Amino acid sequence: xxxxxxxxxxxxxxxxxxxxxxxxxxxxxxxxxxxxxxxxxxxxxxxxxxxxxxxxxxxxxxxxxxxxxxxxxxxxxxxxxxxxxxxxxxxxxxxxxxxxxxxxxxxxx
Numbered sequence: 001x002x003x004x005x006x007x008x009x010x011x012x013x014x015x016x017x018x019x020x021x022x023x024x025x026x027x028x029x030x031x032x033x034x035x036x037x038x039x040x041x042x043x044x045x046x047x048x049x050x051x052x053x054x055x056x057x058x059x060x061x062x063x064x065x066x067x068x069x070x071x072x073x074x075x076x077x078x079x080x081x082x083x084x085x086x087x088x089x090x091x092x093x094x095x096x097x098x099x100x101x102x103x104x105x106x107x108x109x
Contacts, residue, residue: 027053045069 001010006023017024029051035042048061059073074082095103102108 026055029053 001012002025003009004011004018004021004023005025006018007021009018009020011018011020011025013025015025031049033047033049035045035047037043044065046063048063050059050061052059056076057073058076058079059071061068062070
């Protein structure tokens with residue numbers, strides 16, 4: 001049991017909403033990502049990502065049409081590893097016009 005975020009009444013942790021005041025008991029962010037149009041069969045599938053702000057984890061749900069095929073949660077501590085994996089590779093820094101001009105005439109800036 002925990003205290004309702006809205007009215008303060010005792011609420012079982014399994015409730016998503018308070019049975020007395022209807023206040024939500026979980027704060028979360030949800031995003032849906034459709035499957036790839038480039039891969040046959042993936043257009044009916046999708047990925048739902050739920051970030052539970054008070055509980056310290058992120059849940060990934062793989063959807064196939066109207067049903068869930070798989071669910072996995074990762075702790076917040078693992079999010080940095082996931083961000084690094086998904087981040088685009090760093091683009092090489094292109095020399096500025098001034099740097100290139102200086103290089104042509106043999107100057108060091």
